Amino acid sequence: MPATIRDVARASGVHISTVSRTFSAPHLVNVETRTRVLACAEQLGYRPNRAARALITGRTFNIGLIVADIANPFFPPLIKAAESQARRHDHHVFVADTNEDAAAEEELVRALAKQVDGILLCSPRMSNSLIEQLSREVPLVVVNRQIAGLPAVVMDVARGARLAIEHLTGLGHRTLALAAGPRGSWTSKEIRRSATAAARAAGAELTVLGPNPPTEDGGLAVADHVRPGVTAVLAYNDLMALGLIEGLQQRGLRVPGDVSVVGIDDIMLSRLTRPKLTTVATPTAAAGRAAVDMLLAHGDDRRTTALVNLQTELVIRDSTGPGPGPHCPADPGDVVAAPAPGVASH
Amino acid sequence: MPATIRDVARASGVHISTVSRTFSAPHLVNVETRTRVLACAEQLGYRPNRAARALITGRTFNIGLIVADIANPFFPPLIKAAESQARRHDHHVFVADTNEDAAAEEELVRALAKQVDGILLCSPRMSNSLIEQLSREVPLVVVNRQIAGLPAVVMDVARGARLAIEHLTGLGHRTLALAAGPRGSWTSKEIRRSATAAARAAGAELTVLGPNPPTEDGGLAVADHVRPGVTAVLAYNDLMALGLIEGLQQRGLRVPGDVSVVGIDDIMLSRLTRPKLTTVATPTAAAGRAAVDMLLAHGDDRRTTALVNLQTELVIRDSTGPGPGPHCPADPGDVVAAPAPGVASH
DNA sequence: ACTATTAATGCAAGCGGTTGCAGCACTGTC
DNA sequence: GACAGTGCTGCAACCGCTTGCATTAATAGT
Secondary structure, X not given: OOOOHHHHHHHHOOOHHHHHHHHHOHHHOOHHHHHHHHHHHHHHOOOXXXXXXXXXXXXXXXXXXXXXXXXXXXXXXXXXXXXXXXXXXXXXXXXXXOOOOHHHXXXXXXXXXXXXXXXXXXXXXXXXXXXXXXXXXXXXXEEOOOXXXXXXXXXXXXXXXXXXXXXXXXXXXXXXXXXXXXXXXXXXXXXXXXXXXHXXXXXXXXXXXXXXOOOHHHHHHHHOOOOOOOOEEEEOOHHHHHHHHHHHHHOOOXXXXXXXXXXXXXXXXXXXXXOOOEEEEOOHHHHHHHXXXXXXXXXXXXXXXXXXXXXXXXXXXXXXXXXXXXXXXXXXXXXXXXXXXXXXXX | OOOOHHHHHHHHOOOHHHHHHXXXXXXXXXXXHXXXXXXXXXXHOOOOOHHHHHHHHOOOOXXXXXXXXXXXXXXXXXXXXXXXXXXXXXXXXXXXXXXXXXXXXXXXXXXXXXOOOOEEEEOOOOOHXXXXXXXXXXXXXXXXXXXXXXOEEXXXXXXXXXXXXXXXXXXXXXXXXXXXXXXXXXXXXXXXXHHHHHHHHOOOEEEEEOOOOOOHHHHHHHHOOOOOOOOXXXXXXXXXXXXXXXHHHHOOOOOOOOOEEEEEEOOHHHHOOOOOOEEEEOXXXXXXXXXXXXXXXXXXXXXXXXXXXXXXXXEOOXXXXXXXOOOOOOOOOXXXXXXXXXXXXX
């Protein structure tokens, strides 16, 4: 069995408290003793038991990261960024997957609560009130959702959706559809709200299809509900967009020839598909970093409920083309639309 | 702050040991007392602190899952399967990403060791000896690597690679290349060994390109090293295959017209790309389940170093086509090659 | 030379639980 | 009526570690 603090104390002839201090407050112990203790510890392969330490200090140096679906390529870049940022602060990250299930979310938060210093809740499907309640049991930072009173990191998908719709109407599309995301998704609501407004502003018609599971299969299924006459579809995310394209092609429709498709997220694979996907890029890595920073800063200025709003951009590739209506010269057709002012915060 | 066992004891007028037993050995406490205690616990929102419990019992009901790269679509299905299997045994899973870094692997194993009952080490990049050493500090199950004396779950990629090569030579390809995986990957070695043997058996030439990072970028870079004359390439995984196809197309080569490409893994997106990827399907979900089962059974019959060898299959899609040589009628061209006997175990 | 500081270490309580053992009140047995 | 057995509960030690406080020795101040 692994060496404990007592073994080290015995081996180096000091009290366990001295060993403890050697690791957690080295300046309090004489340099000679310290080196001796460290040597013994090294030799015995001693490593402090973080869980035991946490029991008394209340700090675990772990953070929890709960996502709806690890298999959604949207999340891995966020997870990786969070992980490396956490490591920079000597923390470890425990990732858990809820399978898009609100009940599993609650269960996991509770299970993790005592084993972490705080939790990053990404794209939660729970109700706001439940999240608020949980946040009283463990520090929480919410990603991709805005809840009054809670620290959050969101991406400006509203702007992204508007840019996407403007891009489509600019290409002459007049009859649009939105393939909505899952029920309970804040992001989906935002997109819907913004896309609807943008379509109205451009004098185009937009019908909402959904809610749908945010997966390829979800997109594939939506293809069957795209009415004739619809010439452009904005999808809740890239995965759905890819599935949608597949489904449309199975129906004999050409993309972008017959129907233009825009995704959201700009997952890595959107660049490798044919046609390459026009999509709204979301700064997922930045979100992961920001969320970790908020969580760890959280301790200092308690309840500084901040909101980080990260900018999105439209990336125009090959899945969108001209529609039946007149082109609008306002769309210059450059590869990336100009970014807006940057990070807003309050 | 959250309620402790002492709060519940006070509220229900019993000793803390009775509260403890109410949760961990209910049959030992009188049914009336039990209901009273449970009522108080419920009302106070008490939940046993798993970390504290672990300190004395030595069981955390957590398991660790260490992967080289969460962003590699190969892993998420494995992670999800492991997670749901673990939950079935009332365990939680902590996922950690090492960024393909051997040093990070060691660090993470050590960090997790005391907080979990065992660790699933997926596609490790560490040396065998280091893994063996770590396995003395914490129960380990290795996935995608075979180490004498350690329980492991592997996929029969050797057979998969052979099937792939036979498929290519059967199509008339005579000059082949293998885009190898990263250094330190057991799987890559297996593939190399088996592919080389299969090529020789078929009288074809096979050159090995690599090692390479197992990513799209890795595949993209390999495209530049595919010599003229090579008409078929087997890639270490689908991600590389996809990148490779992209790179070949950028060089003006057509897939499968000029060069056939086969991947390994059958990640979900291989079905959505153009051309759809011919690939070797690996049973990743089954691997995740099997690994968890081995880890949790591990406690019972200590050191029953088992090896689960999961079968792979060739899935023929659109990225492979006829080569310059004569077709071999042995390849019937059915969609899925017949599976072999199934799961071997010893 | 005597006291006030300071540095280094030991002591022991406690974090939130579990568990072997002992005690107690009943029951049933002979 | 004594005794063993059974069911339930309390006691206290313990898991591995931290930390406020007391203790000691060495150093500085006057």
